[in-house]
Amino acid sequence: MIRTVTGEITPEELGRTLIHEHIICTSPEFQFAFPGWLPGEQVVKIGVAKLRYMAEKYQLRTFVDGTPISLGRDLALLREVSEKSGVQIIASSGFYHYPCFTAICVPPETMARFIIDEVNKSENGINILKCAVDADGVTPVIRKYLETVALVHRETGLPVFMHSHSGNKTGLAAQEILAEKGVPPEKTVVGHVADSNSPDYALELLERGCYVSVDRIRSANAANRVEVLYHLLRKGCTDRIMVSCDHVCCWDTVMNQPPAPNDDLEAMGVIFDGIFPALEARGIAPEMADKLTKENVINFFS
Numbered sequence: 001m002i003r004t005v006t007g008e009i010t011p012e013e014l015g016r017t018l019i020h021e022h023i024i025c026t027s028p029e030f031q032f033a034f035p036g037w038l039p040g041e042q043v044v045k046i047g048v049a050k051l052r053y054m055a056e057k058y059q060l061r062t063f064v065d066g067t068p069i070s071l072g073r074d075l076a077l078l079r080e081v082s083e084k085s086g087v088q089i090i091a092s093s094g095f096y097h098y099p100c101f102t103a104i105c106v107p108p109e110t111m112a113r114f115i116i117d118e119v120n121k122s123e124n125g126i127n128i129l130k131c132a133v134d135a136d137g138v139t140p141v142i143r144k145y146l147e148t149v150a151l152v153h154r155e156t157g158l159p160v161f162m163h164s165h166s167g168n169k170t171g172l173a174a175q176e177i178l179a180e181k182g183v184p185p186e187k188t189v190v191g192h193v194a195d196s197n198s199p200d201y202a203l204e205l206l207e208r209g210c211y212v213s214v215d216r217i218r219s220a221n222a223a224n225r226v227e228v229l230y231h232l233l234r235k236g237c238t239d240r241i242m243v244s245c246d247h248v249c250c251w252d253t254v255m256n257q258p259p260a261p262n263d264d265l266e267a268m269g270v271i272f273d274g275i276f277p278a279l280e281a282r283g284i285a286p287e288m289a290d291k292l293t294k295e296n297v298i299n300f301f302s
């Protein structure tokens with residue numbers, strides 16, 4: 001069974017799924033200190049509007065929320081957005097790449113103990129772990145995060161999403177550490193692999209048996225993403241690719257301007273309006289849309 005913030009579902013019930021998006025991203029310290037920082041009602045309003053739109057127009061059934069504890073994850077808020085929008089949400093635990101005070105002070109075993117505990121409470125709806133390695137590669141704190149996530153994986157079996165820097169191919173070294181610590185490649189999806197506009201990084205990861213996420217898709221870069229996807233699919237790499245926008249429905253920029261939920265209501269629609277039609281025009285079978293947003297996701301979570 002797969003945990004969502006509104007209860008357990010079978011893998012088949014995932015339906016059309018985006019593997020890496022966010023309802024909210026913010027700094028937990030600001031959220032904790034200032035109750036008025038990113039007011040929950042605003043976040044819910046914007047999140048519900050966007051998810052409803054995706055469900056009605058594109059039959060989106062599941063939204064994998066990639067916000068870890070260090071980016072302001074709020075399980076109650078995710079539950080409210082899911083209930084009001086009707087879209088299933090899978091929550092994450094784990095870390096972004098910024099060093100946090102706690103991670104400097106305590107060993108991975110201590111952090112892992114608490115994360116295992118929250119994962120085991122199935123009502124939390126956590127079914128994926130997050131780790132991140134950016135342009136600087138595996139720093140001492142990031143190594144601790146990776147070790148923590150591996151400990152949690154070994155105890156819970158949850159798959160892992162890894163934020164990575166495609167220009168410096170930093171996911172390669174980080175994935176090796178995860179594998180050494182017991183996370184098999186087929187339980188790892190490495191994200192942001194197409195940011196460098198080249199398929200090479202994704203190919204290296206796919207050769208290792210990892211899943212890859214071609215994401216951060218925007219209207220402005222859709223043509224580049226199509227190019228990378230076309231190359232990978234024509235090479236026969238169809239089984240371990242997933243797609244997403246890495247869209248953040250609500251983040252700190254709303255503090256600088258009045259929230260406008262309708263402004264980019266269609267942000268995530270580019271996958272179904274832009275990417276798949278363009279691939280089809282180049283001879284990729286129309287069934288590929290379901291393959292990358294349903295079948296591969298089911299296999300990854302099974």
Ligand SMILES: [Zn+2]
Binds near residue numbers: 022246
């Ligand atoms: Zn993200």
